[in-house]
Amino acid sequence: MTDLLRLDHVTKLFPVGGFFSRRSMKAVDDVNFALSADKPEIFAIVGESGSGKSTLAKMMLGNEVPSSGQLSFDGTDVAAIRGRAAREAFMAKVQPVFQNPFEAFNPLTKLDEYLFATAHRFLGASNRGAREAAADAALQRVGLSLSEVRGRYSHELSGGQLQRIAVARALIPNPKLIVADEPVSMVDASLRMSIVNLFRELRDELKVSIIYITHDLATAYYISDRVIIMQKGKVIESGDARTVLEHPTQPYSIALKGAVLPPDPAAASAIIRQRQVVAG
Amino acid sequence: MHEVLSKAKKTAVTPKNVLTVEGLKAYYINEHFGVRREVRAVDDISLTVQRNEVYGIAGESSSGKSSLIKTLAGAIRPPMRVVDGSVKFDFGGQSIDVYGAPEQLKPARWRHLSYIMQGSMNVLNPVRRVKHSFHDFAYRHMGLSGAAFWSKVRQHLERLGLDPDVLEAFPHQLSGGMRQRITIALATVCEPEFIIADEPTTALDVLVQQDVLGLIKDVQARMQASIIFVTHDMSVHAAITDRLAIMYAGRLAEEGATQALFDNPQHPYTAHLIGSLPRIGDVRVRKSLPGKPPALSDPPSGCRFHPRCPLAIERCSREVPLMQPSATGGRVACFRAGEVVAA
Incomplete structure (x- = not known):
């Protein structure tokens, strides 16, 4: 098994309509692709709202189960993961970064608590020193340090800094895959490129693969290696990012x-x- | 405080200017237990908007752009207060001094001065049909009787390429793009001279955004209206604005004709904003600025951009650069203006 992530005919149906007019809507319709375990890459999923890209992200994170087809990570079917230990082992390898960092962090919780809790849960860091070391190491990777973050609340930092902390938190369990759903759309223009460039560093230096979900074709072109373009749940075009976005073929x-x-x-x-x- | 407060440059009120803002300062002022705190959200801003012009305001979050347009619209509430300066509209001979004689503004609202807001759901009443929103917003300003009013509204919707039957729909039955088109129709039904558009396309998809921007430009050109268009997205500014002002931490950094500003940015912040935009077909690595946008409650001394500026010199931390005519025909507030090389 050399596939890190593999999607075979993944389909997700959602019921819509009222009690008497129940229909199902295909949010994700027969999606196939695979990410190699040997070669880390930034894989962009591009689409407008309603294209199914976020549903796809939820399935990759194990939060939704495909209605049909198989989504496997490191050779195991994600939908078949049972039990707390197996689930945590999976979560350690696949980490999310969300769209709005102001919503992702509870405004009443200190930001360092998130980092310590992640270190405790996934690294088994039982004492304070180990947790702080893990948090600081992750923060250093994203260009911050624990002294800047310690005791701070989310309203005290900018969107760009919060998004860096979100990425640092995701890095603590040493994941193989980061699923980033619109990670820069809420970040200020002058800070946006720092987050985008950070993903590139993670790929090159930490060998982490990144699923970059976006509606912005320009940043997708800028950082990604491969891209799929989705419309109404279907993949309508896929391939090398530069080729597809420079010379798209589908209407x-x-x-x-x-x-x-x-x-x-x-x-x-x-x-x-x-x-x-x-x-x- | 070594801040040198800049003197507002007096611009003559010519009939061509629909909006004249002079030395406007609007602060959030809080007093707790005798401790006075000021947040200088709008700090000494002078600008003019001409007839039939789309004037863009670009800035990041907490740059004060929302506070500025609220102040322009006379929609501020305590703790925010206008400390100094003036906002004057001139609607075809009828001039309105927003802070000198505020009672003049009320009858002009929606008739002469309207708004397109970001969240269409905040404008359209979610529990009533769209037609009720039209009635609530526009009826008393149009001075038309029932039947004449509705035929005018339907005619207006048709001209905008919308099916008049949307009047019977509830907002939740419509897509986000359709709702935003309706808010545009709502804002333009009285054919106002001046429209304030606050991030009207930020929540929309790319294809819908293209369409909505086209619609705004279309309506503006037909009515010869002036628009203040606020967004953080420089590409949208490139598409729709004639002139563009860049705001940073409550002050204007640069202002000029949009094309000149993109071709030849004079302020290092403008140069960065434009240079860092990725584009398809260009794989060069984009750099990001160090640091973060300053908090308005505690801005840096001197030029507020100096801690992040690649060209900062010692003088920048002491003195406030004034807005001065730039080499490209606009205005710029920078001691090292013109030394900027587009990234």
Whole structure:
């Protein structure tokens, strides 16, 4: 088994409608891909809201079970994990980073407590010194230190710093895979690239694979090795990130790329004028 | 405090300017047990917006951009107070001094000055049909009788490419993009001269965003209205604004024609904001700025950007740079303006 993560015909159905008009909606529809265990990579899942990308993330984290198909991590079926020990072993290897760091951290809990709790739970760090060492090591990796974070609450730090702490927390159990769902969309513009560049460092230095879920084609192009583009639960295009995003072949991917506003006034205003012609 | 408070440059009120802001200072002032704390969210801002112009305001969270537009709209409440300066609108001869004579503003709201807000669900009443929102917002400003009012509303929706039947829908039955289009229709139904748009496309998907921006530009061009467009997304500014102001920690850092600002940023912060944007087809590594945006309650001395600025010199920590004409025809507040190389 050389696959770190493998999805075979993964489908997720959600029931919609009322009691008398129950139907099911395919949130994720027959998704197949695999991440190699030997070669860490940044794998981008691109799609608009409702494309099923977040449902896919929940299944990778083991929070949702596929309705059909198999999602396996390191050769074991994630849906078949039973028991606390097995579940914690899985959680140690697959860690999440969420979209909004202000919501991910309880405003009434000190931030270092999250780091210590993670160290205690996954590394078995039973004494204070071991927990602090683990937390500090992880924080150093993301360009912070325990002295900057100790005793602080989430409102005292910027979104960028909080997101770094979220990444540091995810790094404590030495994961193999980080699932990051829209990790930079709530981060300020001047700090956004620091988080994006951090993912690249994690891949190169710690050999962690990263699932980067986003609606932003430009950052996906910037950091990812491979990309899949999703529409209404289906993967409509996949492959090498540079190739797919430079030369998309499917109509939807082409439309998506065409709507990306470039940081250039002449080109960007031409794009929104195009729409006016279509509507007029 | 070695801060040199800048003197507002007096700009003559010409009829072309729909909005003239001079030396505006609005602070959050708290007094607890005799200790006075000030948060200078809007600190000495002067700007003008002309007729038929989209004026962009870019800034990060806690840069004071929301406080600025609230102050412009006369929508501030204690503990926030206007300490100094003025906000004057000029709607075709009818001039309104927002803080000199606030009673003038009330009848002008929605008729002359309207808003497009970020969360459409905060604007449309979730438990009533869309038509009730139109009635609540616009009816008394239009001065039309029932039937004439509704035919005007339907006509307006049609011109915006919306099906007039949406009036009968509840907000939850519509998609986010459709709701945002309705808030745009709602804000423009009275054909106001001035519109404040606060992050109207931030919550939308890329394809919908393109469409909504096109709609805003379309309506603006048809009505020859002026828009203050606030967003942190520089690409959106590139697409829609004619002139752009960059805000940092409660002050303006730079202002100028959007094209000139993107081509030739004069302030190091502007240069960074533009240079760090990734784009498809360009794989160069983007650098990020060290540090974090300052807290407005305790801003750095001198130029508020100096702790993060790659070009900072000793003078930057002592003196506040004033807004001065820049080489590219705009204004910039930086001692080392023009030495900036676009990243």
